[in-house]
Amino acid sequence: MPSYKLTYFDGRGRAELTRLLFAQSGKAFEDVRVQGEEWSKLKPNTPWGSLPILEVDGKMLGQSIAIARYVAKAVNLAGKDEWEQAIADSIVDAAVDLFPPIGKYKFESDETKKAELKKNFDEKTLPAYLQNMSKQLGKNEYFVGKSVTWADLAVISMWEMVPENDLCHANLKEHCSRIKKLPNIAAYLKKRPETAF
Amino acid sequence: MPSYKLTYFDGRGRAELTRLLFAQSGKAFEDVRVQGEEWSKLKPNTPWGSLPILEVDGKKLGQSIAMARYVAKAANLAGKDEWEQAIADSIVDAAVDLFPPIGKYKFESDETKKAELKKNFDEKTLPAYLQNMSKQLGKNKYFVGDSVTWADLAVFSMWEMIPENDLCHDNLKEHRSRIEKLPKIAAYLAKRPKTDF
Numbered sequence: 361m362p363s364y365k366l367t368y369f370d371g372r373g374r375a376e377l378t379r380l381l382f383a384q385s386g387k388a389f390e391d392v393r394v395q396g397e398e399w400s401k402l403k404p405n406t407p408w409g410s411l412p413i414l415e416v417d418g419k420m421l422g423q424s425i426a427i428a429r430y431v432a433k434a435v436n437l438a439g440k441d442e443w444e445q446a447i448a449d450s451i452v453d454a455a456v457d458l459f460p461p462i463g464k465y466k467f468e469s470d471e472t473k474k475a476e477l478k479k480n481f482d483e484k485t486l487p488a489y490l491q492n493m494s495k496q497l498g499k500n501e502y503f504v505g506k507s508v509t510w511a512d513l514a515v516i517s518m519w520e521m522v523p524e525n526d527l528c529h530a531n532l533k534e535h536c537s538r539i540k541k542l543p544n545i546a547a548y549l550k551k552r553p554e555t556a557f
Numbered sequence: 558m559p560s561y562k563l564t565y566f567d568g569r570g571r572a573e574l575t576r577l578l579f580a581q582s583g584k585a586f587e588d589v590r591v592q593g594e595e596w597s598k599l600k601p602n603t604p605w606g607s608l609p610i611l612e613v614d615g616k617k618l619g620q621s622i623a624m625a626r627y628v629a630k631a632a633n634l635a636g637k638d639e640w641e642q643a644i645a646d647s648i649v650d651a652a653v654d655l656f657p658p659i660g661k662y663k664f665e666s667d668e669t670k671k672a673e674l675k676k677n678f679d680e681k682t683l684p685a686y687l688q689n690m691s692k693q694l695g696k697n698k699y700f701v702g703d704s705v706t707w708a709d710l711a712v713f714s715m716w717e718m719i720p721e722n723d724l725c726h727d728n729l730k731e732h733r734s735r736i737e738k739l740p741k742i743a744a745y746l747a748k749r750p751k752t753d754f
Binding site for chain 1: 643
């Protein structure tokens with residue numbers, strides 16, 4: 361059994377997908393959250409000068425989606441064959457495409473510009489994204505194949521950044537509810553720390 | 558033998574990594590390049606309303622990195638075990654992180670803002686990126702393990718967007734030269750169409 365240590369800031373952000381994967385799989389991992397000073401010291405020792413990093417028996421891996429995929433494969437949640445794995449990969453890539461536009465308006469300091477960006481996000485970016493996700497899911501229970509994969513976890517982890525009423529599409533709302541009720545996920549959501557992001 | 562059809566605009570952009578993979582593997586594929594009108598008609602029939610798409614025996618896959626990984630795996634260029642595959646994934650993710658900042662200044666219409674963005678790219682973004690890549694490669698011939706993987710091709714394909722002299726780090730220059738000279742890559746580069754992007 362390898363030892364897993366995940367290091368990130370004290371928030372969900374780019375690490376939450378990996379935490380959800382560990383939760384769903386039941387595999388133990390050390391969930392390290394660093395603050396200001398600690399990060400400055402750690403940064404030069406990380407592969408890309410960024411977080412999250414995953415240490416597996418002491419070997420370091422960076423880049424959040426590469427980390428999540430590695431864990432998904434280790435816990436058989438990556439997809440059952442090469443094609444399903446590719447479809448899952450494509451859904452995860454599409455899902456995390458929501459991070460940049462959200463970051464863009466959140467971190468804009470000019471109030472007028474910020475309001476413009478938020479308006480564009482609400483009226484164009486998010487509806488298009490939801491449309492794509494809803495079309496991809498269709499009438500299926502899961503995004504890939506007939507059971508949970510990391511694609512389902514990736515999609516629901518993105519909804520945490522969007523107000524609950526904004527999902528619009530019934531199939532996406534039902535999917536979100538279905539995933540959140542998976543026993544290991546429900547238990548994890550109940551006990552995870554409340555954080556600002 | 559599955560049939561492969563790659564569809565993109567008439568340029569390197571987000572499809573070139575997959576084209577390099579087909580070239581290195583020797584696998585045949587149909588290299589479709591669409592123009593304006595054709596794209597408007599095709600768009601609603603793509604999984605994500607975007608290009609490139611890859612059709613394998615008629616089944617469609619979207620998202621450029623997911624399709625490149627699928628082809629890399631089919632061509633045994635993804636990495637020799639789960640850990641090496643994860644490292645390769647992380648390098649590819651880091652490599653393509655250069656697309657957004659380049660796009661940002663290239664497509665900025667305001668000349669003053671454009672010059673600012675280019676300056677920031679040249680003085681901060683690119684040097685940090687090169688530093689990370691150079692550190693990741695170290696004294697090795699290839700980015701992952703002892704032979705070519707898609708990580709080498711991904712890094713190589715990004716250099717086409719920056720002036721040749723800007724690589725700065727010797728190990729990166731040698732690596733680029735090494736990849737350029739791989740017989741199948743050299744042959745591909747000699748005959749591929751010349752395009753704006």
